Amino acid sequence: MLRLRPIFWPTAIMLPIILFSLGLGVWQMDRREWKRGILDLIAVNQAAAPMPFDELVTGDPLRREYGRVRVSGTFLHDKEFYLAARSLKDKVGMQVVTPLRLDDGTIILFDRGWIPSEKKDPAKRAEGQVPGKLDLTGIVRRSQVKRQFAPDNDPAKNFWFHVDVPLMRQMAGGKPDPVLDIFFLEADATPNPGGVPIGGQTRLDIPNDHLQYAITWFLIALAGLGVYLAYHWENGRLTVNGRTKVKSP
Numbered sequence: 001m002l003r004l005r006p007i008f009w010p011t012a013i014m015l016p017i018i019l020f021s022l023g024l025g026v027w028q029m030d031r032r033e034w035k036r037g038i039l040d041l042i043a044v045n046q047a048a049a050p051m052p053f054d055e056l057v058t059g060d061p062l063r064r065e066y067g068r069v070r071v072s073g074t075f076l077h078d079k080e081f082y083l084a085a086r087s088l089k090d091k092v093g094m095q096v097v098t099p100l101r102l103d104d105g106t107i108i109l110f111d112r113g114w115i116p117s118e119k120k121d122p123a124k125r126a127e128g129q130v131p132g133k134l135d136l137t138g139i140v141r142r143s144q145v146k147r148q149f150a151p152d153n154d155p156a157k158n159f160w161f162h163v164d165v166p167l168m169r170q171m172a173g174g175k176p177d178p179v180l181d182i183f184f185l186e187a188d189a190t191p192n193p194g195g196v197p198i199g200g201q202t203r204l205d206i207p208n209d210h211l212q213y214a215i216t217w218f219l220i221a222l223a224g225l226g227v228y229l230a231y232h233w234e235n236g237r238l239t240v241n242g243r244t245k246v247k248s249p
Contacts, residue, residue, distance in 0.1 A: 005237040014228040025217035032210035042066045061183045073100040079172045088114045099172035107174035109184035113197035127194030138185025
C-alpha cells in the first residue's frame, strides 16, 4: 500500500507542471483527430472526379480543397504574377500565377506552374502564352498567408512569396468577393505548348505530427511525477507497504 505525505513547496511547484503537461498532451491528441479529419477530407476530394466551377462556388470552396475543378476562360497574360524562390529538380525558378477571366467577367487566379528564372520574360516562352478561351482543369488551393520568417511580398515589383488572392485579384481588375478571394486554382500536369510553364506542382504539405507532440508532453508529465515521488521517498514522506526508505548513516 502506497502512502504519501506531501511536502508543501515541492507539491506547489510540481503539481501545476504535471497537470499542465497532461493538459497539453490531451490537447495534442484532440488536434491529431482534427488534423486526421482534414486529411481524410482532402483524400476524398483528390479521388473525386473534376467538378464544374459553378458547383465549386455554390458553397464553401475550401470544403473542396485539393479537389479538381473544370473551368473555362481566357488568360490575362499581361497581368501575370511571379512567385519567387520555387525550385524543380534542384533548379531554381518561379511559379507563374495568371488571372483567368471567365465568360461572365469573373476573374480568378490560376497558378499555371513552374518556369526557370531565365524564362521570366513572356517573350521567351511565347508558345505557352496561349490566347483565346481555354478549357482547363485546376486544383483548389486556399489563399496563402505569410509564413513566419518568410519575406514580405513586394507587389510594386511583382515579386511574391505567397499567393495573396484578394490583393492579386484586385490588381488584376477583379472585384472583392468573399468567395472568390479565399481560393485559387493550380494547374494539373497537362503539358503547355513549348513545355512551360510546367504544371502539376501541387504539394500536400499538411503534416500530422500531433501524436509525437502528445507523447512528448505525457513523458514530461511522467518524468515530473517520478521526480516528485523520488523526492518524497528520499525525504521519508513516501511509504510502500508500510516501509520507508532507510538512509545509510
